[in-house]
Amino acid sequence: xxxxxxxxxxxxxxxxxxxxxVRAVNNVNLHLNRSKVLGIAGESGSGKSTLVYGVTRLLxxxxxxxxxxxxxxxxxxxxxxxxxxxxxxxxxxxLRRVRWSNISVVIQSALSALNPVLRVxxxxxQVLKTHRRDMNKADRRARIIExxxxxxxxxxxxxxxxxxxxxxxxxxxxxxxxxxxxPQLVIMDEPTTALDVVTQxxxxxxxxxxxxxxxxxxxxxxxxxxxxxxxxxxxxxMYAGEIVERASAQALYDTPRHPYTLGLLNSFPPMHxxxxxxxxxxxxxxxxxxxxxxxxxxxxxxxxMERCLKESPSLVELGEEGRSVACWLHSGDExxxxxxxxxxxxxxxxxxxPMPVKGDVS
Amino acid sequence: MSEVTDVSEVISGTVQLQARHLTRHFxxxxxxxxxxxxxxxxxxxDVSLDLVAGQVVAVVGESGSGKSVLARMLARIVRPTSGDVxxxxxxxxxxxxxxxxxxxxxxxxxxxxFASMNPVHKMRHNLVRPLLIHGAKRQDVEALxxxxxxxxxxxxxxxxxxxxxxxxxxxxxxxxxxARALCIEPRVxxxxxxxxxxxxxxRLGVLNLLRGLCDNEHLAILYITHDIASARYxxxxxxxxxxxxxxxxxxxxxxxDEPTHPYTQLLIASVPNPDDPTSxxxxxxxxxxxxxxxQGCRFSPRCPFVMDRCRVEEPPQFIVGENHTARCWLHAxxxxxxxxxxxxxxxxxxxxxxx
Numbered sequence: 001x002x003x004x005x006x007x008x009x010x011x012x013x014x015x016x017x018x019x020x021x022v023r024a025v026n027n028v029n030l031h032l033n034r035s036k037v038l039g040i041a042g043e044s045g046s047g048k049s050t051l052v053y054g055v056t057r058l059l060x061x062x063x064x065x066x067x068x069x070x071x072x073x074x075x076x077x078x079x080x081x082x083x084x085x086x087x088x089x090x091x092x093x094x095l096r097r098v099r100w101s102n103i104s105v106v107i108q109s110a111l112s113a114l115n116p117v118l119r120v121x122x123x124x125x126q127v128l129k130t131h132r133r134d135m136n137k138a139d140r141r142a143r144i145i146e147x148x149x150x151x152x153x154x155x156x157x158x159x160x161x162x163x164x165x166x167x168x169x170x171x172x173x174x175x176x177x178x179x180x181x182x183p184q185l186v187i188m189d190e191p192t193t194a195l196d197v198v199t200q201x202x203x204x205x206x207x208x209x210x211x212x213x214x215x216x217x218x219x220x221x222x223x224x225x226x227x228x229x230x231x232x233x234x235x236x237x238m239y240a241g242e243i244v245e246r247a248s249a250q251a252l253y254d255t256p257r258h259p260y261t262l263g264l265l266n267s268f269p270p271m272h273x274x275x276x277x278x279x280x281x282x283x284x285x286x287x288x289x290x291x292x293x294x295x296x297x298x299x300x301x302x303x304x305m306e307r308c309l310k311e312s313p314s315l316v317e318l319g320e321e322g323r324s325v326a327c328w329l330h331s332g333d334e335x336x337x338x339x340x341x342x343x344x345x346x347x348x349x350x351x352x353x354p355m356p357v358k359g360d361v362s
Numbered sequence: 363m364s365e366v367t368d369v370s371e372v373i374s375g376t377v378q379l380q381a382r383h384l385t386r387h388f389x390x391x392x393x394x395x396x397x398x399x400x401x402x403x404x405x406x407x408d409v410s411l412d413l414v415a416g417q418v419v420a421v422v423g424e425s426g427s428g429k430s431v432l433a434r435m436l437a438r439i440v441r442p443t444s445g446d447v448x449x450x451x452x453x454x455x456x457x458x459x460x461x462x463x464x465x466x467x468x469x470x471x472x473x474x475x476f477a478s479m480n481p482v483h484k485m486r487h488n489l490v491r492p493l494l495i496h497g498a499k500r501q502d503v504e505a506l507x508x509x510x511x512x513x514x515x516x517x518x519x520x521x522x523x524x525x526x527x528x529x530x531x532x533x534x535x536x537x538x539x540x541a542r543a544l545c546i547e548p549r550v551x552x553x554x555x556x557x558x559x560x561x562x563x564x565r566l567g568v569l570n571l572l573r574g575l576c577d578n579e580h581l582a583i584l585y586i587t588h589d590i591a592s593a594r595y596x597x598x599x600x601x602x603x604x605x606x607x608x609x610x611x612x613x614x615x616x617x618x619d620e621p622t623h624p625y626t627q628l629l630i631a632s633v634p635n636p637d638d639p640t641s642x643x644x645x646x647x648x649x650x651x652x653x654x655x656x657q658g659c660r661f662s663p664r665c666p667f668v669m670d671r672c673r674v675e676e677p678p679q680f681i682v683g684e685n686h687t688a689r690c691w692l693h694a695x696x697x698x699x700x701x702x703x704x705x706x707x708x709x710x711x712x713x714x715x716x717x
Contacts, residue, residue, distance in 0.1 A: 043561040044532070167425070196424040196588055201632035223562050229636035253636050267562050269569075269595035271618065271633055278595070280566030284531040 004073060005185055005217050006032040006055070011068030013047070013054040022288045023066070024050045026241040029315070032185070034073075037211070037218045039232030039249065041225045041264070043285050047241035048221050049108075052187050056103060057087055057095055074102060075184065101131055104178040108190040110170035114162040120173055121158030127180050147176040151206060168199035175203070179210065187219045192227070204231060225264050229253040234322070237261050240286050240296040243315055247323045255344045257318065257325040259301050262341060295328065303329060303339060377450070378582040379413040379436060379468060379550045384445035386431050405431045407606040408445070413550055413582040418573065420585045420597035422629070428606035429586045433552045436584065437470040450549070466496050469543035473555040475535035479527040485511075486523040489542055496546040510545035511538070514571055533564030540571065544581075551575070552584045557592065569596050590629055594618040602626050605660040613685035623688040624665045659691065667692055 013025040025047040032038045042048040053059045055070040065088055074083040085094060107113045115123055124144040128135055135143070145155045151172040162170055171191055178186050188207075192200040204227065211218060222228060228235050229249050236246045237260065245258040256262045263281035283300040286292065292299050298308040307328050315326040329338050386406040406428040413419055413436075423429045434440040436447060438460035447454045449467060472478045479488055489507040498506055511519035514537040527535055536556060543551060553572065557565040573596050575581045587593050593600050594615045602610040602617065602625065610623040621627045655662050655673070662672040671691050680693040687699045 043563060197590070197632045198424065198628060201634075224634065225562070226634040226636050230634050264562060267566050269566075269591045271591050271594065271630065271635065272637075275595065275615070277570065278566050280570075281563035282567070284533050284564055285561055 003033045004031045004071075005034045006030075006073070006219075007071040008051075008055055009069050009071070011051065011054065011070060012066040013050050013059065014064050014066045016062045017064065021066075024063070024241050024288060025054060028068070028243055030236060030243065030246075032217055032219065034184075035211075035215045035217055036234065037220060037232045039228035039235040040219065040221045040238060041223065041228055041235060042238035043223055045240075045285050045288060046238040048238050049189055050241075051238070052105070052189065052219060052221065055087060056099070056105060056187065057090070058105065072098065072103070072185075074098070100127065100183065101181045102183055103185045103187065104181070104183040105187045106171075106174050106178045106189065106191050108193065110167070110174045110194075111162060113174060114170060116162055118161075119158065120160055120162065120165070123173075124158075124177065124180065127177060131181055143180075147180055148173075150179065150210060151176045167195055168203065171195060171199075171203060172206075175207070175210075179214070179216075182214065183216060185217045185219070187221075189221045190223070191220075193222065193224075200227070207231070225261075226268050237264070240288065240291060242296065242326065243324075244297065244327070245323075245325045246315070248321075251320070251323060257323065257330060257342055258297075258327050259303050259329075259342065260297050263300075295326075303342075305329075305336070307333075376415045377412050378415050379450070380446075380448040381409055381411050381432070381436060382446040382448060384409045384432065384435055384447070385443045386428075386435060386440060387443045404606045406435065406442075409603070409606075409608055411584075411601060411608075411611075413584055415549065415582050416576055416580040417598040418576050418583045418585050418596050419599045419601065420587060420593035421601045421603055422587055422590050422593050423603035424588060424629075426605075427603040429603050430554055432603070433470065433554045433584060433586050436550075437468055437552055438464060439470070462496065466546050467548050468550040468552065469546070469548040470552045470554065471536075471539050471543050471556050474559050475532060475539050476527060476559075478539055479535060481527050483526075484523065485525050485527075485530075485538055488527075488538065489523075489545055492542060492546055498546075506545060510541040513544060513575075514538070514541040515567075516541070531564070532560050533567060536560055536568055537571065540568075540575075544575070548581075550582045550584070552586075554586045555588070556585070558588070565592070572596060590618060591633060602629070605654045607660060607689060608679070608687075609661065609690070610688045611679070611686070612683070616683065616686050617688075620683075622682045622686070622693060623661075623690050624667055624692075625661050626688075628664075659689075 008028060008030040011025060011028045012023060014021040015024050016022055028051060040048045040051070050059070050063065054063070054065050059065065068088060070087040071084050072087050074085060077083040085098065087095070087098070090098070121144060124147065125140060128140045128143060144158065148155055148157060153169060153172055153176070157165065157169065157173070165173065175191070192203055195203065208231070220228065220232060229252070232249045234246070235249050235252045236243050237258065238244065239260050245252065245256070245261050247257070252261060253265065256265055260281070266278055267280045269278060281300055286296055294310045295301070295308040295313055298304040301308065305328060313326045313328050313331070315324045316330070317324045318330060329336060329342060384406060385408055388403045388405055390401050390403055409432055411419060421429045421432065431440055435442050438447065438454070442456055446456070449464065454464065486507060489510055490503045493503045493506055494500070507523060508519040511522055516522050516534060516537055522530070522538070530538065540556070556572070557568050560568060569592060572583055572585065576583050585593065585596060597615060599613050600615055600617050601608055602623065604625050610617045610621065610626045617626055618630065621630055654660050658674050659665070659672040659677050662668045665672065669691060677689050677691045679687040679689045679699040680696040681699045682688045682693050682696055
């Protein structure tokens, strides 16, 4: 495995059992290299959170892992070879060893993640007491102050309760907690969604600094694709439980290949240039109970062809490095013309390429 | 009630709702400052604005800037401490309760459509109830409810009337809340963060809907947001609020393209910009900490250009350009702006109603 810290194979998650099961994550293949940032973008219900909760085995009933494996590289053991465990089949005991020390999670709502009746300092104490038995009280205190300093908080915050902190400070406490045991992988589930834009900017900058210093890998989940382009090395876009496109951040932004990605990129009003009417993506995200036949995106896709109505495209590698897309437009079939806005090459500024309105394309 | 009685009344350019020096202070008792130590939170301080038929005014600010309290005062849900709300030239007594007549003219749409719809009732009930309250005839309400849904592009309406809130997506539900606000034909729509809870792909749909209502039906819209890019997309006039005050105000979107107040500049620099990530001036730790000065300019503790004067004296609004004001001492060489005397004229229009 070498470079890969996390390798997710054929991963599927269901909600419910038997007949009534709803597939929230469908056959996802994904890997993350050491010291890299993987961005997962998608709307609510696209399965982005379910995927990482499944992989970290934090999923609660009725969520069940239907298939797949998630191989996590714990790093070299005493013999020299890397120890690799499958998180899907790992026992609770093994998981307890890995969680927090190797993989930590910053969940979406910091207010509900922190214990409201304990002081911030106590919450740090508990983590260190449980996982670092050899530390004495003075060591722990020194470490906690060091952690708070990392995220730009003063040590007087230790005496505070979570409700006494602002949203940004709470989120910083969450990040400091996640870093408490020097994990190799930090998973951030929409860490900045509830924050103001200025605070978001500050936290994102701080994360970049911390990563440069400690070199942990990161999975960053958000619906804000523009933020990911800045932050991530690689981005996967999810739609209705499946990965529809995977590419390096800049390539995804400059030259999107999937119509959904293009639509998402066109959904952010620009801060510069002339004001033009944008169309976004027509329709609304699909109901996982009643997925359309064929490609999940076809009811909203302006380029939908006959084949898209019947067959579901799988994620295939494109000729370009590390890029894959799940769309029949790129199948290379005869007679299929890839529209110019989805086949552009080259770098530099993305030309504004409006997507045609559904119905315009025959 | 649903037919427009006098078309000339709602043509584009007529001032519908005005706020003059609107102020709301909340008194809190802070623990640790002694028994009954009162502390006044100046949630909204001396805000004046005009909502005009056929135009969108965007109010941009962080949480805690007072933008939602402002909307609630305009909807008369929160009573102002001082200042006036003027509906079509008529000042509303400050202490009066919100009347049905006022509500039929000014409607509020809230952030979370799931929380603002009664979950145990179908869409039909949610739409018919306001119609009946505002005096529609019982035999007409079904048709009016269907017309309201068609207006927000939920078609065919019959498919939606018998749905419960949980059966619709967030975007659809927000459209229903807009339809519900509009079915009684108000003149003013106050939209408090209408898209922040919605999925990215459906946000533009709702923004375009609001813009269309404004252009085609000459509604006056107040659009409250923390997303300055969406304000730039939709608005005819942009107001930036900080700590309860208007810090920058411009017709058109001049202030987004050429911000003159340091706070607006900070807001804009913080927006993710994938085109040119290096252009971002990262805010410093002091800048991102929300500290509100008790004395002087409220932004002074976070301001990179702070001068001695800023810490002592509160800046007035200066006219920094055509129809563009900023509350900052950096522009002290420019003329001061007073709401009563120097109210800038609107394009293509003479005097606006003086009150």
